[in-house]
Amino acid sequence: MAVVPQTPNSLLLLETITETRSLEEEPVLTEDEKAEYIREKVEKGFRFRQHTHSSGGHSRCKHGHHSAKDWSPRLSPKRIRRAKHQPKQKDENKETQDAGKGTRSLRPSEKSGLETAILTKGPANVRPWSSAGERSHKEGRKSPRQRPKTASAATRGDEIVRPWSVTEVLDDNQIESKGEISTDEETEKTKWVWTPKKDTPKGEDQLAIEQGETEEEGKRPQVRTVQSFQELLEGPKVRDEDYDTDLEDDFPPDPEKEYDPSGTNIYLDQCKKEGVIPISYVIRHLKDPVMRMRHHYLGTKQTKPLARAMTDNPYIEDLDLVDNHLEEGGAVALATMLRENANITKLDISENFIYSRGATAMFSMLETNYTLKSLILRSNHLSDSDIQLLSEALKNNSTLVDIDLSHNDLGDLAGVYLAPGLAENHSLTRLNLSWNAIRGKGSVALFNALKANSVLEILDMSWNGIALPGCQALGRALKVNTTLRILNLSNNHITVDATKKLVIGLKKNIGLEVLMMGTNPLGDEGIMTLLVPMHKHKTLRIFTIQGLTVPTGIQAKIEDLMNAKDIYVLHAGVGGFKRQRISSSTASMVEQFINDNQLNVLDGFLQKDSEKCNMISCEDMLEVLHDNGLKMSKDQIDKLLKHTNLQRHMKIHYRALLAGFSSLRVGQFTEAEMSEY
Numbered sequence: 001m002a003v004v005p006q007t008p009n010s011l012l013l014l015e016t017i018t019e020t021r022s023l024e025e026e027p028v029l030t031e032d033e034k035a036e037y038i039r040e041k042v043e044k045g046f047r048f049r050q051h052t053h054s055s056g057g058h059s060r061c062k063h064g065h066h067s068a069k070d071w072s073p074r075l076s077p078k079r080i081r082r083a084k085h086q087p088k089q090k091d092e093n094k095e096t097q098d099a100g101k102g103t104r105s106l107r108p109s110e111k112s113g114l115e116t117a118i119l120t121k122g123p124a125n126v127r128p129w130s131s132a133g134e135r136s137h138k139e140g141r142k143s144p145r146q147r148p149k150t151a152s153a154a155t156r157g158d159e160i161v162r163p164w165s166v167t168e169v170l171d172d173n174q175i176e177s178k179g180e181i182s183t184d185e186e187t188e189k190t191k192w193v194w195t196p197k198k199d200t201p202k203g204e205d206q207l208a209i210e211q212g213e214t215e216e217e218g219k220r221p222q223v224r225t226v227q228s229f230q231e232l233l234e235g236p237k238v239r240d241e242d243y244d245t246d247l248e249d250d251f252p253p254d255p256e257k258e259y260d261p262s263g264t265n266i267y268l269d270q271c272k273k274e275g276v277i278p279i280s281y282v283i284r285h286l287k288d289p290v291m292r293m294r295h296h297y298l299g300t301k302q303t304k305p306l307a308r309a310m311t312d313n314p315y316i317e318d319l320d321l322v323d324n325h326l327e328e329g330g331a332v333a334l335a336t337m338l339r340e341n342a343n344i345t346k347l348d349i350s351e352n353f354i355y356s357r358g359a360t361a362m363f364s365m366l367e368t369n370y371t372l373k374s375l376i377l378r379s380n381h382l383s384d385s386d387i388q389l390l391s392e393a394l395k396n397n398s399t400l401v402d403i404d405l406s407h408n409d410l411g412d413l414a415g416v417y418l419a420p421g422l423a424e425n426h427s428l429t430r431l432n433l434s435w436n437a438i439r440g441k442g443s444v445a446l447f448n449a450l451k452a453n454s455v456l457e458i459l460d461m462s463w464n465g466i467a468l469p470g471c472q473a474l475g476r477a478l479k480v481n482t483t484l485r486i487l488n489l490s491n492n493h494i495t496v497d498a499t500k501k502l503v504i505g506l507k508k509n510i511g512l513e514v515l516m517m518g519t520n521p522l523g524d525e526g527i528m529t530l531l532v533p534m535h536k537h538k539t540l541r542i543f544t545i546q547g548l549t550v551p552t553g554i555q556a557k558i559e560d561l562m563n564a565k566d567i568y569v570l571h572a573g574v575g576g577f578k579r580q581r582i583s584s585s586t587a588s589m590v591e592q593f594i595n596d597n598q599l600n601v602l603d604g605f606l607q608k609d610s611e612k613c614n615m616i617s618c619e620d621m622l623e624v625l626h627d628n629g630l631k632m633s634k635d636q637i638d639k640l641l642k643h644t645n646l647q648r649h650m651k652i653h654y655r656a657l658l659a660g661f662s663s664l665r666v667g668q669f670t671e672a673e674m675s676e677y
Contacts, residue, residue: 262286263309263311263313266305267283270305274301276302279296281296286316289315289318290317291320295323295324299325300327300328300333307330307336314343319346321349328358330358331359332361335358335361339369342371343371344371344372345374346374350376351379352380354381354382355381355382359380359382360389363393366393369399373400375400376402378405379407382408384410384411384413387405387414392421394424394425399427400427405436406460407434407436409437411436412441412443414436414438419445422450425455429457429458430600434462436463436464439466440469443470443474444473448473451477453483454481456483457484459488462491462492462516470498472498475502475504475505475506477505478502478506478508479504479509481509485606486516490520495520495526496523499522499526502530503530507536507537511539513540514541514542514599517530517545519547534567541567542568543570544569545570545571546659549572549573551575552574555574566614570655593630597628598658601625602658605654608654615651616654617650617651619649621652622637
C-alpha cells in the first residue's frame with residue numbers, strides 16, 4: 001500500500017510501491033526519516049507547490065485530526081474505518097460504479113500487477129502538482145488538472161481501491177498506450193491488447209488495450225477485430241447485378257473520334273473554344289506539304305487555332321502567312337507551335353506587324369527548333385533591341401540557312417548586335433538586311449564579322465547607306481573571305497572614294513560571283529575604277545550597275561571586258577538610251593518579280609548552270625521562278641512563251657533576264673540535247 005504523508009506546508013504526494021501492506025500497519029517516521037523521504041521524492045522528479053493559508057497559526061487538515069506541527073504519516077481514522085467496514089463484492093467480473101458520487105471501481109484484474117496507490121486527503125484547498133501534468137500537455141493529452149475529481153473512493157473487500165484522481169501519475173506504458181492496463185489476479189501478469197482510443201476511428205491495423213481474460217491458464221487472449229473507418233464511410237458493397245435499370249440504353253456512350261494526324265479535329269475544337277468560324281481553306285490544305293495563305297486577315301484569334309492544330313502536323317513543310325495581320329499574339333502562338341513541330345522547314349510571316357514581342361518569341365524559338373531552315377520576317381517593324389536576341393540564337397542554332405529581315409526599322413545598333421552571332425554561326429548561308437538604316441559603325445561591325453564567318457554565301461545590304469566606312473571594312477573582309485558568292489550593295493551612297501577602298505579587296509578576292517552596285521553615285525570615274533580589277537578576277541560572272549547610264553567610251557570598255565572574260569555587265573544604257581519594254585502584262589509581271597528578287601533568282605540560275613556555260617533551259621527558268629514564289633497558271637506560262645518567242649526546249653542566256661525579256665538572247669540545243677527531250 002502506498003503511504004503518502006502530509007507535509008506541514010499542505011503538500012499532497014502520491015507514491016506507488018510494489019509491496020502491499022495491510023491497513024493495520026501504521027508506520028511512525030522520525031523527523032530525519034520524513035526529511036529523507038521528501039528528499040528522495042524531489043530527486044526522483046516530483047515537484048511541489050506550496051499553499052499559503054489565509055488564516056494565521058498552524059493549519060489543520062479537513063478532518064481536524066492533526067496540525068502541521070505534529071504531522072504524522074498515519075492514515076486518517078475515517079478512511080481506515082471505511083476500508084474495514086466496506087462489504088466485499090460478490091461478482092468480481094463486473095465493474096462497480098457509484099453513479100451518485102461519480103466514483104468508479106476497478107476490474108478484478110486490476111487488483112494485482114498494478115501497484116496500488118492510496119490517496120491521503122489533505123486540506124480541501126490543496127492541489128498537488130507534478131511533472132505528469134506538464135508531460136501530458138506536451139503529449140496532447142488532457143492534463144490531470146483538467147480532469148474532474150470524483151467524490152469519494154470505491155472499495156472492494158478488505159482492500160482500498162483508489163478512485164480516479166487529479167493526482168494520478170500514469171506509468172510510461174500507460175501514457176504510450178493511452179488505454180487501460182489489465183492484470184490477472186492468478187498469474188499477476190499484465191496482458192496487453194491494443195484497442196483504439198474512444199471517439200476515434202478504428203482502423204484495421206489498430207489494436208487497443210482490452211482485457212485478455214482467459215478461462216484456462218496458458219491460453220492466448222483473443223483480439224477483437226474491428227471494421228476500418230473507410231469501410232464504415234463507404235458502407236456495404238453494392239453489386240450492379242442487384243439492380244435493374246435502363247439508363248444505359250437512354251444515354252449511349254459517345255463514339256470515339258478517330259485519330260487525325262493532320263489536326264483537323266483539333267482545329268475545329270479550338271475554333272469553337274475561341275469563338276471563331278473555321279476556315280475551309282485551312283481544313284482542305286492541312287494535309288498538303290505547302291500552305292500558302294496570303295491576305296486572309298486572320299488576326300490573332302484565327303491564328304491560335306491554326307497554330308495548335310499544326311503542333312503535331314506531319315504534312316506541312318512550307319507555311320506562308322504573308323499579310324494576315326497576325327500581330328504580336330499570332331506570332332507568339334506560331335513560335336510556341338514551332339517549339340514542338342518537327343516538320344516545318346520554311347515560315348514566311350512578312351507584313352504582319354509582330355513588333356518586338358512577336359520577334360522575341362520567334363528568336364527565342366530558334367534556340368530550341370532544329371528543323372526550320374528559312375525564316376522570313378520582312379516588314380514587321382523590328383527594332384535594334386530585337387536583334388540582340390537573334391544574335392544569341394544564331395550562336396546556338398545550327399539548322400537555319402536563310403533569314404530575311406528587310407524592310408524593318410534596324411539601325412546602326414542592329415549591325416553591332418548582329419555581328420557576334422554572325423561571326424560564330426556555322427549554318428546561315430543567306431542574309432537579307434536590305435531597306436534598313438544600317439550605316440557607319442553598324443556596317444563596319446557586320447563586314448568585320450565576315451572575316452570570321454566561313455558559311456555565308458548571299459548578303460543583301462542594299463538600301464542602307466554604308467558609304468565610305470562600310471566600303472573600307474568590306475574591302476578588308478573580301479581579302480580573306482572566300483565563301484561569299486553574291487553581294488548586293490545597291491543604293492548605299494557609294495562614291496568614287498568608296499570604290500577605291502572596295503577595289504583593294506576585289507583584287508585579292510577569289511570567291512565572289514555576282515556584284516550588284518546599281519543606283520549609287522559612282523560617276524564615270526567610279527565605274528572605270530570597278531572595271532579595272534575585273535579583268536583579273538577569276539570567279540566574277542555578273543556585274544550590275546542598274547539605274548546608271550554610261551558614255552560611249554565606257555560602253556566600249558564594257559564590251560571589251562565581256563568579250564575577254566565571261567562577265568556579263570548590266571547597265572541602264574548608253575547616253576540615256578532606254579530599253580524597249582514588252583507590252584504583255586504577263587511579261588511585265590515576271591520582269592518585276594525578277595527585279596524584286598534578284599539575289600534569290602540569280603542564285604537559282606547559277607545552281608541550274610552546273611556546267612557554267614551561262615545558259616539554262618526555259619523549263620529550268622520557270623522552275624526557278626516557281627521555287628522563289630512566282631505562281632503562274634498554265635495559260636499564263638503559254639502566253640509568256642508566245643510573246644517572247646520562246647519554247648520550253650530552248651536554252652536562254654539567263655544573265656540577260658536581269659535587264660528584261662527584250663534583251664534576252666536565245667540559244668539552241670544541240671542535236672544530242674534535243675534527243676534527250
